[in-house]
Amino acid sequence: MALGHDPGVGEEMAQARDELRSRPEIRDHVTGEVRQETMIINMGPQHPSTHGVLRLLLELDGETVIRCKPIVGYLHTGIEKNTEYRTWVQGVAYVTRADYLSPFFNELAYCLSVERLLGIEAPPRSQVLRVLLCELNRIASHLVWVATGGMELGAVSVMLYGFRERELILDIFEAVTGLRMNHSFIRPGGVIMDLPPDGARRIAKFLDTMPARIDDYERLLNDNPIWLERNVGVGILSAEDALAFGVTGPLLRAAGMPLDLRKDEPYSGYETYDFDVPVRTEADSYARYLVRIAEMRESLRIVEQALERLQEPGPVMVEDPKVGWPVKLSVGPDGIGNDEAYLHHIMEESMEALIHHFKMVTQGVRVPEGEVYTTVESPRGELGYYVVSANEYRPYRVKIRDPSFVNLQAVPTMVEGGLIADAIAVIASLDPVMGGVDR
Amino acid sequence: MKAAALADRIRGAFDDVLLARDEVTLLVGREELVDTLVRLRDQPDLSFGFLSSLTATDHPGKDPRFWVAYELRSIEHAHRMRVKVGLPGDDPRLPSITALFPTANWHEREVWDLFGLVFDGHPDLDRILLPDDWDGHPLRKDEELGGVGTQYHGAFIPPVDERTMP
Numbered sequence: 001m002a003l004g005h006d007p008g009v010g011e012e013m014a015q016a017r018d019e020l021r022s023r024p025e026i027r028d029h030v031t032g033e034v035r036q037e038t039m040i041i042n043m044g045p046q047h048p049s050t051h052g053v054l055r056l057l058l059e060l061d062g063e064t065v066i067r068c069k070p071i072v073g074y075l076h077t078g079i080e081k082n083t084e085y086r087t088w089v090q091g092v093a094y095v096t097r098a099d100y101l102s103p104f105f106n107e108l109a110y111c112l113s114v115e116r117l118l119g120i121e122a123p124p125r126s127q128v129l130r131v132l133l134c135e136l137n138r139i140a141s142h143l144v145w146v147a148t149g150g151m152e153l154g155a156v157s158v159m160l161y162g163f164r165e166r167e168l169i170l171d172i173f174e175a176v177t178g179l180r181m182n183h184s185f186i187r188p189g190g191v192i193m194d195l196p197p198d199g200a201r202r203i204a205k206f207l208d209t210m211p212a213r214i215d216d217y218e219r220l221l222n223d224n225p226i227w228l229e230r231n232v233g234v235g236i237l238s239a240e241d242a243l244a245f246g247v248t249g250p251l252l253r254a255a256g257m258p259l260d261l262r263k264d265e266p267y268s269g270y271e272t273y274d275f276d277v278p279v280r281t282e283a284d285s286y287a288r289y290l291v292r293i294a295e296m297r298e299s300l301r302i303v304e305q306a307l308e309r310l311q312e313p314g315p316v317m318v319e320d321p322k323v324g325w326p327v328k329l330s331v332g333p334d335g336i337g338n339d340e341a342y343l344h345h346i347m348e349e350s351m352e353a354l355i356h357h358f359k360m361v362t363q364g365v366r367v368p369e370g371e372v373y374t375t376v377e378s379p380r381g382e383l384g385y386y387v388v389s390a391n392e393y394r395p396y397r398v399k400i401r402d403p404s405f406v407n408l409q410a411v412p413t414m415v416e417g418g419l420i421a422d423a424i425a426v427i428a429s430l431d432p433v434m435g436g437v438d439r
Numbered sequence: 440m441k442a443a444a445l446a447d448r449i450r451g452a453f454d455d456v457l458l459a460r461d462e463v464t465l466l467v468g469r470e471e472l473v474d475t476l477v478r479l480r481d482q483p484d485l486s487f488g489f490l491s492s493l494t495a496t497d498h499p500g501k502d503p504r505f506w507v508a509y510e511l512r513s514i515e516h517a518h519r520m521r522v523k524v525g526l527p528g529d530d531p532r533l534p535s536i537t538a539l540f541p542t543a544n545w546h547e548r549e550v551w552d553l554f555g556l557v558f559d560g561h562p563d564l565d566r567i568l569l570p571d572d573w574d575g576h577p578l579r580k581d582e583e584l585g586g587v588g589t590q591y592h593g594a595f596i597p598p599v600d601e602r603t604m605p
Contacts, residue, residue, distance in 0.1 A: 257514075371521075
């Protein structure tokens with residue numbers, strides 16, 4: 001079958017059914033009646049509340065989930081394998097598509113890995129730009145989470161507000177990088193271009209608008225009886241369980257562990273920014289909501305500090321012509337493209353510049369042999385890149401440790417024993433992005 | 440602990456320790472893997488109690504052909520290290536560590552799926568990313584990539600490794 005997984009489904013479900021039928025009679029502990037057999041249902045892969053193509057195999061006793069098995073892989077696109085046949089720079093365009101709600105984090109983690117293999121460091125201004133874009137991205141990602149999570153629990157107005165504000169951020173991304181998603185903006189050695197002339201003004205305007213909007217969400221949800229009913233005490237995952245399952249990010253911080261790689265293992269100069277790590281101890285869905293809302297405010301603080309630092313001009317790509325991306329780009333009315341002046345230079349003025357351009361674009365950089373594992377704090381937790389080089393012009397192996405993939409393993413623990421309706425709230429509070437899970 | 444100090448500390452207890460690019464790598468045989476991970480977890484000054492990631496690389500024609508890399512992290516001390524296990528190409532088996540780190544479950548399934556390495560003792564070693572009826576293990580370097588046939592005058596798009604490569 002073209003879509004796959006299907007042959008296994010029938011077998012798996014039949015096995016589970018047989019197993020149930022062979023069990024001894026179950027009597028209800030209250031009425032003493034023989035209980036009806038349990039039911040096995042598929043939630044997903046096409047289901048409005050599974051955040052894409054996540055499939056849950058649920059065994060139900062009435063409304064209670066007694067067994068849950070998450071099944072993934074429907075969005076597998078072979079990103080890791082593809083990068084092995086592309087240049088180091090082209091790899092950026094692949095990894096940015098993995099977790100499509102946090103493209104800058106994928107780009108950053110990949111580029112930090114390549115830079116460590118090369119033994120170089122990106123110029124300070126480009127690092128500030130990276131931090132700024134990542135934090136805006138974190139807000140955008142959390143907005144999608146509050147929007148879709150709200151929708152799944154019936155708070156449809158939150159959905160509209162979340163996507164409305166996310167659009168403000170995507171507009172900034174479009175003005176800065178030329179694209180709303182999948183930017184390929186961060187490259188090994190820096191970023192491809194500086195902010196456009198009105199970039200700082202746009203971001204400052206967003207910083208003025210956003211705090212009041214976050215207040216609005218909190219006014220709408222914090223004490224909302226339905227929101228509380230659906231989230232408080234639901235999907236509890238203790239810190240011990242979380243760590244055993246490798247769960248990181250807001251889920252772990254909502255369980256009382258103040259773990260944040262920006263503080264614990266700082267990168268890109270995060271140690272020089274002033275921000276707090278929001279922590280709650282309730283370990284339920286509602287605590288995760290509060291943590292993410294607080295994180296948005298902290299991200300705004302970081303963006304504000306980064307914007308101030310951008311007043312200092314400087315290069316945004318390493319000066320070394322053997323490493324740095326030679327192409328000058330500019331954003332035109334139809335998106336990002338080659339800068340006219342640069343085109344004129346390589347086509348009309350300098351043969352050497354043309355040769356250099358050709359060599360760097362088609363062949364790129366040779367990266368010395370070695371292996372690194374580099375992590376960043378993505379909106380969903382520890383995003384790690386294990387990159388191996390065999391002294392070639394392309395990677396030997398790129399492994400993406402995606403936080404959604406790892407966090408999903410904790411779903412059975414959080415769902416089993418609860419109601420099926422709570423399973424929806426649990427998945428929502430987990431915020432998995434299947435593009436990252438399946439890669 | 441800083442990487443250099445950590446490397447020195449681990450050199451005191453193990454033989455094959457590498458330090459490169461501020462990362463500590465410990466090479467062990469598959470027989471010692473579980474014991475090593477338990478020791479690294481239980482020593483109070485190391486306490487590598489968190490498994491970040493687990494993956495493999497394939498080097499056909501070399502011995503060992505496969506390397507499995509375990510990325511360990513210590514929450515208490517905020518330091519990291521890597522444990523690597525080499526496996527021969529004709530017998531790619533190693534013990535599962537799911538009993539030690541439950542998070543290894545899906546990682547090991549992924550490595551089985553993409554590299555065809557067998558984790559003995561894994562509770563549910565099924566494919567995870569690819570369809571259940573998939574043939575082969577695509578992240579092996581000798582796996583055929585296959586091209587794509589088209590309807591345009593019988594044209595065939597060659598696999599990526601047969602196109603012009605840098």
